[in-house]
Amino acid sequence: MQVLVRDNNVDQALRALKKKMQREGIFREMKMRRNYEKPSERRAREKAEAVRRHRKLLRKRMEREGY
Structure with missing residues (x-):
């Protein structure tokens, strides 16, 4: 997964990354895998x-x- 950082704006890139991860369901997957x-x-x-x-x-x- 890639997010471009434009004009050294890391905060905006981080928000974009989180949004992509949310859409892909990665956060939910990590939460489910925490416990057996x-x-x-x-x-x-x-x-x-x-x-x-x-x-x-x-x-x-x-x-x-x-x-």
Whole structure:
């Protein structure tokens, strides 16, 4: 991952880097890897995330269709 530093403005480059990392999900990944997650817990979490994504998609569709 690269961020260009323009005019020696490190603060702006640091903000850009943090924003890129946030978008990529790196912070969430680091937080999750801090502690061991049992395989059964991982499956349950991934299933719950999939359900949330699906419900969000359905909400968006319904909103677009005017319900």
